[in-house]
Amino acid sequence: MYESQIPDHLDGAINATGVRVDVLNVLGAGDAFMSGLLRGYLNDESWQQACDYANACGALVVSRHGCAPAMPSKEELDDYLSRAESVARPDLDTKLNHLHRVTTRDKSWGHLCILAFDHRSQFEQMAQDAGVSVSRISPLKQLILNAYQESVDELGLQGQAGLLCDSTYGQAALNQATGKGWWIGRPIELPSSRPLELEHGNIGSQLVSWPQEHLVKCLVFYHPDDEPELRLEQEKTLEEVYLACCQSGHELLLEVILPKDLPQDETNYIAAIERFYGLGIKPDWWKLPALTASSWSQLERVIENQDPHCHGVVLLGLDAPQEQLIEGFANARASSLVKGFAVGRTIFGDASRAWLAGTIDDEALRVKSN
Known part of the structure; x- marks a missing residue:
């Protein structure tokens, strides 16, 4: 990513390290990447942080079967980023699966x-x-x-x-x-x-x-x-x-x-x-x-x-x-x-x-x- 004039070599750009996952499905990867990038941008975080969000969002979506339903919540994404190197298969990770289940509910209840x-x-x-x-x-x-x-x-x-x-x-x-x-x-x-x-x-x-x-x-x-x-x-x-x-x-x-x-x-x-x-x-x-x-x-x-x-x-x-x-x-x-x-x-x-x-x-x- 380039914040100003494009340099002559890639080393002059903002480089965000990707995360490794087993790809089960490619649908939704781009949308997920953009949602993560926008999270950082709209919250005035650094481009480096925004790119980390983006890469992790894309990785989570392609590691699951599904598109929009596979998009991570904020809490789920933060948990994944805290230990991404040790989670090669997010679809099999018990904690991530639970967080995805309970933080994407579409209804809450009062009394x-x-x-x-x-x-x-x-x-x-x-x-x-x-x-x-x-x-x-x-x-x-x-x-x-x-x-x-x-x-x-x-x-x-x-x-x-x-x-x-x-x-x-x-x-x-x-x-x-x-x-x-x-x-x-x-x-x-x-x-x-x-x-x-x-x-x-x-x-x-x-x-x-x-x-x-x-x-x-x-x-x-x-x-x-x-x-x-x-x-x-x-x-x-x-x-x-x-x-x-x-x-x-x-x-x-x-x-x-x-x-x-x-x-x-x-x-x-x-x-x-x-x-x-x-x-x-x-x-x-x-x-x-x-x-x-x-x-x-x-x-x-x-x-x-x-x-x-x-x-x-x-x-x-x-x-x-x-x-x-x-x-x-x-x-x-x-x-x-x-x-x-x-x-x-x-x-x-x-x-x-x-x-x-x-x-x-x-x-x-x-x-x-x-």
Whole structure:
């Protein structure tokens, strides 16, 4: 690069050393180079620095399959430049891939009010108790969604609205909610499975048909004191789920519940989350039960240290009484980590049982679930 008159020899120019990468794709190299150069130029940095940005941007894009989606973010680019000589294959570098995944998200979330009605076995039990077919569950979920929509409209919750709903009985509800700009999570686990099993088989083949806006929600009954064989089996499944989400671009919500037959001390939640991070599993969201204020503070430190780009935590309800939920919400208020709640049966459980039993009609269900 020449700042003024072109000299007679190349040594008089500004020379920026390139970086070596394995080239997987040449599309977008020029655009990437120019974006890096403009970063330096528009920030009044030196031409030498601008050229370093440019070379690194081009190298990252050609080292990946894709064009515009392969463009690095500022944080990702800076990390690469800090250690480019040791990263011959950026496409295989775990840290770079994670930074690319989490710093190129197209949406961030504030407070969330999530309606959780992704239950399957619980609704099946309700239907059995009422003596009706499970075919009644799908229209019930549609009615629950309609009641929630009314609440969103009445309370002005657009931008904070979300739902957890399954495809087994709630596909129609999922279809209706998609495209509204809501936070939408879908479960993949076989209900109550321990060791963890996936309800509809291979996770990769499932995600191919999912809208990109749907989050993968995976519930695991896990305890740090689990028998080694059980623990390792569950961890292997979670690793596969996480890697599939990284490949597909879907965000992952990991829900952790301690098995009832093992110690329930809150420190076990902290230990479980530290274990998952140690395995390289970095979910975009956590879903956890209510904790004490001190445990939230401890968890904040863990997540900030391991993955500061994590969206945060949503509280689960577990069909708890409203008074207990209120207490849990109060403990979580001081934590910037907690983004909201995902509550379900506490709101619509009794009304759903009555509707399935035929003791209330659609309108009464709407009122009681609203």
